[in-house]
Amino acid sequence: MVLLKLLHSGCVLSSTLRWCYHSQVTCNNTCRGPEAWGQVFQRCSGRSQSPVNIVTRRLVLDERLTPFHLTGYQERFHSSLLNNGHTVQLDLPSSIRIKGGNLPTSYKALQVHLHWGKDGGLGSEHTIDGERFSMEMHIVHIKEEYDSLAQAERDRAGVAVLGFFFQESASANKKFDTLINALKYIQQPSNTTLKGVSLGMLTPSPNNMTKYFRYEGSLTTPNCAEAVVWSLFEKAIPLSREQLAAFSQLRFSDGQRMVRNYRPVEPLNGRQVYYSGGQAAPASTALLIMSVLVSSARYLHTALRTHEL
Structure with a gap:
């Protein structure tokens, strides 16, 4: 749509291969916005693209999503905080690992980055029932066996991303002060060192990470590259309007x-989105509870009939 607007306005499109977001495309900057990514990067025209709109009434509960x-x-660490020209990115120690959640193997952390709107407005990449959140954070992991993202991209499940939504709150979230205070040092593409931060400061407590979409x-x-196992957590992280802005x-x-450094949603093309449902009791436990309830009901019924109560 952006390209059509440029054509109708008389803008001359260049042959640049540089990709960008909608908010950057103008007559004076005819970089390749999201609708044109597929013209240069063939994988961007694939049938299993992200982000997507999650339709809650079409979710399938999957008890394997533990x-x-x-x-x-x-664990706190010191690392490079980078404005890479597209987003803000924090490099992560490879000692950080995730497993479980029906992932095929253990994954090691690579980096975390964010997508947002304008001055605190809506700007998440994924949407739920068509609703966009204030911001979205992606913690990128790759299989332990790989040395780089480039290697992991060749594997359909080579990358595991944990995604977190943000919502505006009335008060500031102090846990994000270290990160947000450092942004003033990288307003132009550059990097600085972020000290004494942990992923635990940037994510919900483990108890609030049991419900997610897959x-x-x-x-x-x-x-x-269509190589990502996505896990998007239902519990949103609060930030004040000032922090988001x-x-x-x-x-x-x-x-x-x-x-507005986010990609518009892509069609599911028949893919299924699953839901963990949180820490539901295993089927065997549920059957045991049901058996106890039935036995208790039978006892009460018998006791009443024989006047034992």
Whole structure:
């Protein structure tokens, strides 16, 4: 749609291969917006692309989606915080691991980045029943056997991303102060060192990470490799409007304000989205509870008839 608007306005499209977001495309900056990614990056035209709209009435409950085992999420570390021209990215120690949640193997952490709107407005990539959230955070992991994202992209399940939604709150979330205060040092594409931070500071407590959505998809930026096992948590993280707006002070690589850096939703094309449902009792436990209730009911019925009560 952005390309059509440019054509109708008389703008001349260049042959640049540089990709960008909707908010960057103008007559003076004819970079390749999301609708044109597939013209340059073939994988972006695949049938298992991300993000998607999650329709709750079409979810399928999957009891195999058990809580994750998180290793190193509470450990503090020093690392590079980077404005890479498209988003803000925090590199993660490879000692951080996840397993469980019906993942095929253990995965090691690579980096965490975010997608947002404008001045605290709506800006998540995934939507739920058509509703967009204020922001979305992606913690990117790759299978332990791989040395790089490039290697993991060749495997349909080589990448595991934990996704978190954000919602506006009346008060500030102090756990994010370290990250948000550091943004002023990387408003232009550059990097700084973030000290004393942990993933536990940026994510909900493990008790609030039992309900999540699962589907197979892709990276949400070129090259859009369809190699991602997505887990999107239902519990949203609160941030104040001021905290959310701080991300909009960053600058893209072209110098424009870094706003609305999200890809529009892609069609599911027959893919199923599953739901964990939280820590539901195993079927065997449920049957045991039912048996006890039935036995108790029978006892009460017998006792009443024989006047034992």
